[in-house]
Amino acid sequence: MKLNRFTCLCLLGIACISTSNANDFEAALSSETAQFTFRSDSSMIGWGGSDLAIGLFYNDEDDFIGQVGLLQMRQASEEAPLTFGVGVKGYLGTLDDIDQDVLAFGIGGEIRYTIPGTMPMAVYLRAYLAPEITSFSDTEEVLDYQIGFQIEALPQTIAFVGIRHLEFETDDEGDYEADDDNVHFGVRLTF
Numbered sequence: 383m384k385l386n387r388f389t390c391l392c393l394l395g396i397a398c399i400s401t402s403n404a405n406d407f408e409a410a411l412s413s414e415t416a417q418f419t420f421r422s423d424s425s426m427i428g429w430g431g432s433d434l435a436i437g438l439f440y441n442d443e444d445d446f447i448g449q450v451g452l453l454q455m456r457q458a459s460e461e462a463p464l465t466f467g468v469g470v471k472g473y474l475g476t477l478d479d480i481d482q483d484v485l486a487f488g489i490g491g492e493i494r495y496t497i498p499g500t501m502p503m504a505v506y507l508r509a510y511l512a513p514e515i516t517s518f519s520d521t522e523e524v525l526d527y528q529i530g531f532q533i534e535a536l537p538q539t540i541a542f543v544g545i546r547h548l549e550f551e552t553d554d555e556g557d558y559e560a561d562d563d564n565v566h567f568g569v570r571l572t573f
Contacts, residue, residue, distance in 0.1 A: 405433075410568030415441040415546070415561045417568075419449075432469070439475075439548070445560050447475035447484060447548075451510075458496035458504075467492040471510045473524055480555040482520035488512030490526075503533045523551040538572040 410417040419437035432454045439447040455467025468491040475484045490510030497503040512524035530544025548561040 406570050406572040408570040410566045412564035412566040414564055443479035445477045447473055463496045465494050480558055482552040484521045485519040486512035486517040486521045486524045501534055505531050520553045525549045540570040542568050
């Protein structure tokens with residue numbers, strides 16, 4: 383019952399996103415996990431200039447984690463292909479396998495090196511940490527990082543491959559890895 387309520391709330395939140403404001407939809411899949419993310423400019427919430435991301439992560443252990451994040455990042459250029467970004471990210475969900483709830487707010491960022499060309503490519507490291515002071519419910523800490531490579535396959539389509547590690551430290555069960563360095567493949571569609 384708890385899972386059904388959470389799933390309905392996530393789907394309702396995603397449905398509330400206006401397609402006229404949405405910039406892209408991203409799907410990242412591995413053999414054990416799936417992550418679906420909608421991204422838009424943060425002007426949709428009255429504060430422009432950042433990327434607003436709303437996502438849903440789930441795995442084969444029936445863990446469901448909703449995520450909301452803001453990331454401020456400078457655009458890469460030919461003169462400055464190395465870019466840095468900083469942001470915040472919230473996690474809300476349930477770890478069904480160990481019967482623990484997640485509520486945490488983390489800070490982090492992204493380092494990206496863009497390789498210019500006819501088909502622009504980039505390598506990136508994205509990481510977030512929610513320490514004990516900003517972790518609530520059954521959560522003590524969240525560590526979330528991704529290392530990846532992307533290529534612009536078509537003008538509005540980016541394909542990527544990467545490794546993701548998503549770990550929760552919980553009150554009762556200790557460290558729990560919801561995504562344990564799985565290789566994922568994905569696509570980002572801009573519209």
